[in-house]
Ligand SMILES: Nc1ncnc2c1ncn2[C@@H]1O[C@H](COP(=O)(O)OP(=O)(O)O)[C@@H](O)[C@H]1O
């Protein structure tokens with residue numbers, strides 16, 4: 001029994017064992033080989049943390065990755081060896097309090113952050129940028145009118161749930177399919193379709209669905225209808241078949257779905273007006289992106305089965321390299337494709353968002369100093385910011401639990417960090433119960449990776465080695481995708 005749930009019923013609606021390729025021979029060089037014909041990422045190895053470039057010789061081709069997380073956006077500019085030439089970050093504009101459902105506020109903040117970050121790149125580097133890729137939060141969905149450019153609906157954020165659409169989605173998809181979660185992209189699309197009367201009459205004729213990273217990339221290249229198979233997973237794309245299934249393409253709203261390419265595939269060159277305004281080369285290629293936790297996985301540079309990356313950002317997302325594909329919406333478990341292996345995992349709503357609500361980053365550092373990670377905290381919380389959990393319990397109504405609060409903030413923080421570690425441990429043990437490869441080592445990405453006391457707590461609770469990834473920023477993983485796309489620039493599809 002895991003999480004007190006009865007797993008005696010075979011939960012797997014998909015179970016595939018792929019001939020596991022031998023992992024990459026070792027970390028030597030920053031490169032992701034171009035997608036194989038079946039559009040899979042094959043991650044070669046990456047040079048042992050080439051760190052920052054020395055002088056960034058003028059004219060060296062550079063590759064720009066931009067990460068759009070929950071609390072802010074970051075960029076990383078690397079060269080062909082993976083050395084970082086420049087990096088930076090921007091919080092989203094404080095302005096309008098962006099609550100769930102405040103669509104206009106979010107979209108304008110992301111657009112503002114995108115062009116602020118491009119403007120933050122040293123002008124001397126910009127002409128050398130050969131390609132750009134962007135990662136965003138998964139299942140964050142926008143519906144855009146491709147004729148008027150108007151935002152018809154959304155953004156619907158990654159953790160927003162649309163249970164009204166679940167019965168319709170469950171009636172067409174296989175049992176326990178990834179889309180059968182109230183926060184899936186397909187539930188967002190179907191909910192909008194049903195409430196707007198089939199696309200809102202005339203305006204719906206030109207409606208297109210875009211994920212957050214698709215929309216941000218579109219601001220740079222101006223072409224509609226292109227996404228990647230990581231972002232498209234939660235709208236129903238099957239990365240194994242490299243196609244949308246017929247149960248989806250037969251739906252009236254299927255015309256809104258984007259075409260799907262591998263992450264890091266070239267789309268088009270940057271629009272002339274953007275090139276002119278920011279001093280970018282007219283040869284700079286915009287490439288398909290991925291989700292933020294996949295980008296963090298790519299940044300960590302591990303590919304061996306049993307290795308995993310936990311992204312400790314505003315949320316907790318885990319990605320385990322598994323020889324076996326596992327998908328089960330009952331627990332919020334799904335598999336992203338990585339070469340001949342699978343990235344099995346899920347994303348919990350617990351994570352840093354609660355920490356940020358309670359403590360400043362400086363307070364986190366100061367309080368963590370007094371935590372003894374060897375001592376188990378007796379406090380048992382479920383640190384959600386608001387109702388709703390996706391994984392390892394898929395319950396849109398699940399309530400936060402952050403009481404009783406002790407007098408000591410050190411004890412309170414210890415209890416929260418340990419409780420998040422317990423959710424992480426339940427997540428990995430659930431993946432094992434469902435048939436995934438057992439976790440042997442965990443690398444950490446995201447803001448929480450810098451907390452060594454938390455790392456030690458997690459290592460005690462998980463029972464496997466836990467360490468900070470060499471590169472903890474998803475933006476670095478997105479830059480690796482840009483590097484891959486630059487090598488395939490001739491594949492630009494005239495769309
Ligand atoms: N020293 C620390 N210990 C634990 N968590 C931290 C620490 N510093 C920052 N964080 C948390 O990291 C999170 C930000 O990480 P980040 O990867 O930028 O998140 P996201 O991309 O989801 O916005 C914040 O929620 C913050 O509370």
Ligand SMILES: O=C(CO)[C@H](O)[C@H](O)COP(=O)(O)O
Nearest residue numbers: 137138291292293315317347
């Ligand atoms: O929690 C999230 C935001 O940070 C996303 O859900 C995260 O991207 C996980 O989704 P995926 O596993 O598809 O990458």
